[in-house]
Amino acid sequence: MLAPRLICKFSIFWVLSKGVILAVFCKKSNCCFLRILLEFLRMVKMKVKFCGVEFKNPTVLASGVLGVTAASLKRVVENGAGGVTTKSIWLKPHEGHKNPTMFGTEHYFMNAVGLSDAGIEKAKDLFAEYGRPAPLIASIVAGKNYEFAKVATEVAKMRPDIIEINISCPNVEDEFGTPFACSAVSAAAVVKSVKDAIKDEKFKIPVIVKLSPNVPSIASIASACAEAGADGFCAINTIGPGMAIDLKLRRPILTNRVGGVSGPGIKPVAVKCVNDIWRITRLPVIGTGGVMTGEDAIEMMMAGATLVGIGTMVYYRGVEGFSAIVDEMKAWCEKNGVKDLNEIIGCVNKSGT
Amino acid sequence: MQSGNLKFDSRPKILPIKKIVKETENIWTFIFDYSEFSHFGASKPGQFVMLWIPGVDEKPFSIAYDDGNEFWLTIAKVGPATVELFKLKTGDLIGVRGPFGTHYEFVAGEHLALLAGGYGAAPMYNVACAALAVGCKVEFIVGARNKDLLLYEGRVKELAKKYKGKIKYHAATDDGSAGYKGYNTDVLAQVLKKKAGLWDGNVRGDKIDRVFACGPEIMMKKAAEMAVKAKTKCQISLERYMKCGFGVCGQCCMDDSGICVCKDGSVYDGAAALKLREFGRYHRDGVGRMVVR
Numbered sequence: 345m346l347a348p349r350l351i352c353k354f355s356i357f358w359v360l361s362k363g364v365i366l367a368v369f370c371k372k373s374n375c376c377f378l379r380i381l382l383e384f385l386r387m388v389k390m391k392v393k394f395c396g397v398e399f400k401n402p403t404v405l406a407s408g409v410l411g412v413t414a415a416s417l418k419r420v421v422e423n424g425a426g427g428v429t430t431k432s433i434w435l436k437p438h439e440g441h442k443n444p445t446m447f448g449t450e451h452y453f454m455n456a457v458g459l460s461d462a463g464i465e466k467a468k469d470l471f472a473e474y475g476r477p478a479p480l481i482a483s484i485v486a487g488k489n490y491e492f493a494k495v496a497t498e499v500a501k502m503r504p505d506i507i508e509i510n511i512s513c514p515n516v517e518d519e520f521g522t523p524f525a526c527s528a529v530s531a532a533a534v535v536k537s538v539k540d541a542i543k544d545e546k547f548k549i550p551v552i553v554k555l556s557p558n559v560p561s562i563a564s565i566a567s568a569c570a571e572a573g574a575d576g577f578c579a580i581n582t583i584g585p586g587m588a589i590d591l592k593l594r595r596p597i598l599t600n601r602v603g604g605v606s607g608p609g610i611k612p613v614a615v616k617c618v619n620d621i622w623r624i625t626r627l628p629v630i631g632t633g634g635v636m637t638g639e640d641a642i643e644m645m646m647a648g649a650t651l652v653g654i655g656t657m658v659y660y661r662g663v664e665g666f667s668a669i670v671d672e673m674k675a676w677c678e679k680n681g682v683k684d685l686n687e688i689i690g691c692v693n694k695s696g697t
Numbered sequence: 698m699q700s701g702n703l704k705f706d707s708r709p710k711i712l713p714i715k716k717i718v719k720e721t722e723n724i725w726t727f728i729f730d731y732s733e734f735s736h737f738g739a740s741k742p743g744q745f746v747m748l749w750i751p752g753v754d755e756k757p758f759s760i761a762y763d764d765g766n767e768f769w770l771t772i773a774k775v776g777p778a779t780v781e782l783f784k785l786k787t788g789d790l791i792g793v794r795g796p797f798g799t800h801y802e803f804v805a806g807e808h809l810a811l812l813a814g815g816y817g818a819a820p821m822y823n824v825a826c827a828a829l830a831v832g833c834k835v836e837f838i839v840g841a842r843n844k845d846l847l848l849y850e851g852r853v854k855e856l857a858k859k860y861k862g863k864i865k866y867h868a869a870t871d872d873g874s875a876g877y878k879g880y881n882t883d884v885l886a887q888v889l890k891k892k893a894g895l896w897d898g899n900v901r902g903d904k905i906d907r908v909f910a911c912g913p914e915i916m917m918k919k920a921a922e923m924a925v926k927a928k929t930k931c932q933i934s935l936e937r938y939m940k941c942g943f944g945v946c947g948q949c950c951m952d953d954s955g956i957c958v959c960k961d962g963s964v965y966d967g968a969a970a971l972k973l974r975e976f977g978r979y980h981r982d983g984v985g986r987m988v989v990r
Contacts, residue, residue, distance in 0.1 A: 410955075412948055412950060412985040415951070420955075439983065439984060442754045443747070443756070444747070444755045445941070446940065449708065457946065460983060460985070461985065462982075466984075466986055466987070593711055599752075656945070
């Protein structure tokens with residue numbers, strides 16, 4: 345017991361001496377010195393581990409936003425994100441829908457980009473250029489089960505930190521029919537073929553599934569995926585699809601007629617889905633949907649999310665919003681005496697509800 | 698009744714085409730009446746709008762003029778979307794989102810060199826109008842392949858009549874059918890050396906304060922290099938494939954700083970643009986594939 349106390353005393357001394365040196369160096373008032381000291385003592389542990397991968401903070405760029413190029417992903421990391429997700433990668437180039445593909449309002453945002461992507465060849469360039477300033481989650485998509493296996497095999501060679509299977513995009517139904525994520529059997533089948541496809545890889549890459557909220561029971565889908573070998577989840581994808589009509593033109597605004605709904609308004613649905621998944625599987629979840637502020641992110645973690653996916657926020661707060669959210673999370677923790685963010689993950693279920 | 702916070706409402710506003718002016722066979726100016734939405738305020742020179750041709754597509758276009766009640770877009774018939782646009786007539790409804798992006802920045806009374814290549818003449822006219830109105834001096838340098846493709850010549854000459862001694866029009870054509878025979882950047886070089894321009898009238902003591910360029914990327918690159926060499930401030934207008942217009946989709950991000958052209962541009966500092974790896978070298982198509990120039 346003596347040793348830790350000694351270390352503790354020593355570190356306080358160290359902090360104080362550094363603080364004094366700093367204060368003298370800055371030639372500023374006592375106030376500055378106190379602030380530095382306080383900040384040092386108040387430090388909140390923001391680091392989280394997700395499927396064995398360490399993230400410097402729980403914020404992760406969601407797939408589909410600012411993910412076309414490595415440069416843009418790096419910029420998101422520079423702006424404070426703990427990790428980033430690529431746009432969904434297809435085996436071959438895939439044209440999306442024609443514009444208008446997205447618009448926002450105060451409470452919600454809609455998009456029907458239609459999963460445009462240049463395919464696996466371009467993804468190779470992206471991986472080569474990214475240089476890993478923060479963990480990279482590769483989102484993959486395909487129209488058929490066996491294609492998922494193929495694209496996963498190719499993507500695994502590029503060694504992403506995590507593979508995210510996108511089986512829940514709501515705005516390509518005209519092309520590919522009902523998303524796999526709407527059926528427990530289909531969802532589990534995709535998970536199984538992806539897991540099988542990459543099981544011989546030397547570097548074990550965790551596989552997570554992006555689930556759709558547009559189902560009667562997301563918990564049953566999640567447990568089917570877990571049984572099929574999923575290592576975690578990302579939830580939720582956009583809601584709906586929804587539809588918005590221009591009154592003057594009397595026609596849908598989105599060229600695709602319908603599009604996924606995201607933004608502030610969908611947060612309660614996302615929180616509920618994350619909690620449903622967490623309660624039944626106890627697997628790590630990237631809680632995504634309607635997170636605009638640090639408190640939203642805290643709420644998502646309380647529901648069971650280890651990481652917090654952030655996408656549409658960029659529309660409301662810009663890419664700078666990532667660092668703002670991290671700061672807000674820290675501030676909340678300080679105010680509420682939380683020293684380590686890991687304490688609050690899934691805490692709603694720890695209190696017996 | 699409008700509800701909610703308009704700041705975050707990026708749904709298209711539906712406007713009638715007020716008038717169509719044919720500049721050439723394939724380049725028309727569409728004039729839109731937005732008095733119904735004038736509470737949003739006028740755009741700033743260099744900004745763009747996303748123009749929705751209902752049922753077809755939505756594309757970005759630079760604003761060529763905006764007085765707070767109407768704005769102009771000068772558009773060339775080049776692709777499937779514009780082919781459909783050119784089938785519309787006065788009174789037809791169209792969707793507009795924006796204005797988006799950054800704008801050309803100047804201070805009242807400065808001496809500006811505006812370099813326009815081809816279609817770039819239209820947004821530069823917008824800059825000239827705004828600059829002259831606050832007492833700036835303007836060198837308006839336009840380049841085109843030949844005389845018939847010199848856009849906005851008449852309008853700029855009208856400006857020259859209205860603001861005597863404040864604006865000088867310089868044309869450059871590849872075939873010499875009008876003005877200087879050669880590149881417009883050669884004219885810019887002369888202007889930067891004070892060997893051409895408003896100094897003809899013995900205007901003493903002032904140099905070019907800023908160079909603004911809009912046109913082919915290779916031309917803008919040259920202009921930016923010249924401005925950096927002459928230690929003159931410079932802004933150029935970037936152009937990339939766009940989807941959202943407000944910095945979310947990532948389609949127009951440029952290497953290797955990852956700036957969004959739609960939000961951090963399209964008007965961008967010339968010296969900073971020269972540091973972008975892809976500037977003047979390549980761009981990306983609708984799925985994000987690299988296309989080398």
